[in-house]
Amino acid sequence: MNSEFKGKRVLLIIGGGIAAYKCLDLIRRLREQGAVVRVILTASARQFVTELSVATLSGEKVHGDLFDLTDELEIGHIQLARDTDLVVVAPATANLMARMAHGLADDLATTALLATDKPVLIAPAMNTRMWEKPATRRNLARLIDDGVRTVGPNEGFLAEGESGMGRMAEPAEILAAIGQCLKAGAGALAGKRILITSGPTWEAIDPVRYIANRSSGKQGHAIAASLARLGAEVVLVSGPVALPDPQGVRTIRVESARQMLEACERELPVDAAICAAAVADWRVEAEAGQKIKKKAKSAPGGLNLVENPDILASLSRHGAHRPQLVIGFAAETENLIEHARVKLTGKGCDWILANDVSPARGVLGGDENTIHLVTAGGSEAWPKMHKSAVAEALAGRIADHFATSRKAAE
Ligand SMILES: Cc1cc2nc3c(=O)[nH]c(=O)nc-3n(C[C@H](O)[C@H](O)[C@H](O)COP(=O)(O)O)c2cc1C
Structure with missing residues (x-):
């Protein structure tokens, strides 16, 4: 167990991309390292992974509906966004990146992203053409300017049978990047x-x-x-x-x-x-x-x-x-x-x-x-x-x- 993860809270926002299934492995790895993982599934993400798998692996209630009265009474969307050490978006779809870059808050995921005061790490994943589109480049540049950290994407085999840039970083790489962000919170280079x-x-x-x-x-x-x-x-x-x-x-x-x-x-x-x-x-x-x-x-x-x-x-x-x-x-x-x-x-x-x-x-x-x-x-x-x-x-x-x-x- 690595000390940078122990007892740390990670809010994982799973977007609606084919790579969403890899996040089940990521949740397992994070918990093995001692992190507490809360998950928001976008409406599209529910087409790719089930709430049951995510809840079972995270050991926590899964969030998704901005207007869920029970959720709102229990934790509230603002608290969900802030009561964490790091927000991770994986897979960060082209759509989520666009909504983040423009400050939209039209569902629980983007509202939490706008409301959070914690560091945000995104793991983009999409088809090469989507990744290379000027709109996505602009959105990514804006997110980086806003201080959002990124891991991946990598070059490799994509779900559509094509090969190129856009494959989501592997769970081990995302875990390492999360570790770096959590260490950063403690100021890994403080005093240097x-x-x-x-x-x-x-x-x-x-x-x-x-x-x-x-x-x-x-x-x-x-x-x-x-x-x-x-x-x-x-x-x-x-x-x-x-x-x-x-x-x-x-x-x-x-x-x-x-x-x-x-x-x-x-x-x-x-x-x-x-x-x-x-x-x-x-x-x-x-x-x-x-x-x-x-x-x-x-x-x-x-x-x-x-x-x-x-x-x-x-x-x-x-x-x-x-x-x-x-x-x-x-x-x-x-x-x-x-x-x-x-x-x-x-x-x-x-x-x-x-x-x-x-x-x-x-x-x-x-x-x-x-x-x-x-x-x-x-x-x-x-x-x-x-x-x-x-x-x-x-x-x-x-x-x-x-x-x-x-x-x-x-
Ligand atoms: C089978 C399938 C796979 C998809 N994979 C991706 C993907 O890897 N990356 C992406 O940006 N969008 C992908 N999409 C499109 C998104 O699901 C769509 O843009 C959706 O609106 C994203 O919603 P969200 O960003 O709220 O999760 C895929 C759609 C389908 C039907």
Whole structure:
């Protein structure tokens, strides 16, 4: 039995998707870990699992009707929403995600979701086309902005006989994500100061032109938000991005690689540093004071480039103030693991998150990422996940790292 589950109350909202049957296993696992599970079944979910199975496995009355007078007298929908440590929505159907994103409260499930003051974790599950529809992407982005955590979906075999993205995370993965959320409530990273860089850098050519790259900052910003949710004091040094500053994070906006390095150094000492920014390797040697004219002699072909400071290497080799844990990203288009390993030793960092950024993968600017975690001990392939799920997984690993080193020091 894991301590993060013992005596914790989980309100599980089961949506009307084919994956609802997996929630019976999830309820069993949660109870085995010592959690108390209350369940709301949506009207559609009742087409997929029976109230009898859910009540038997949870050992609790099952809820579903917003206007059930007996339920309302016994517990009340507001109390049901608040008298819990975590709300989990699994499967989070496209319909439930849309209703949540728009703040609808037209049944017990969505009313409880709107009324709750507790963290919410969703496990989306749907057909690939539904998952990829702009409407679902918008709803998911809005939910993430609102602080909703996600687990999955995964790529794999779908009920309709198709294969693709949209398969609900397995009960074991949802259980692990619930464990992380429950630990987060207790502040798994409380007292830790973490620095993270995100986004591209802009290297000026003249007052109006610059050299940049396609990094959107989505991954770095998501990691900052996940770390803050685990109770860390997070400083985000961000290049120019079109994203809002994450909640609960101190954001410092910079443009160039040199400004990013200066901002990072000012924030030392920190317990961990994560270099997720796509820092330009090169900058123009002498930025022109005035806009370069089209007919000028120094056409762009004549730009003289010099190497930029290496922020990851600088932090990894920082004498007195080297963070205990330094994590870098390796964006590669070939020989992923091999290049990541060279980067790990070359820069002196502790972990590398390697990702394939070939244009066909759509990682740069996209919402999903396939990560290989490379450490001195080996490499680990993570399934293709939404960037927010990668962020949650990484934040959990960082919390585990500090918990292990705390135990070793005791
Ligand atoms: C056989 C079947 C399987 C379904 N599976 C899913 C699914 O996996 N994901 C999803 O978003 N909707 C799925 N739907 C559609 C939802 O049941 C429908 O959108 C419903 O309104 C969802 O209600 P709820 O979100 O209140 O639970 C399925 C429908 C049927 C008939």
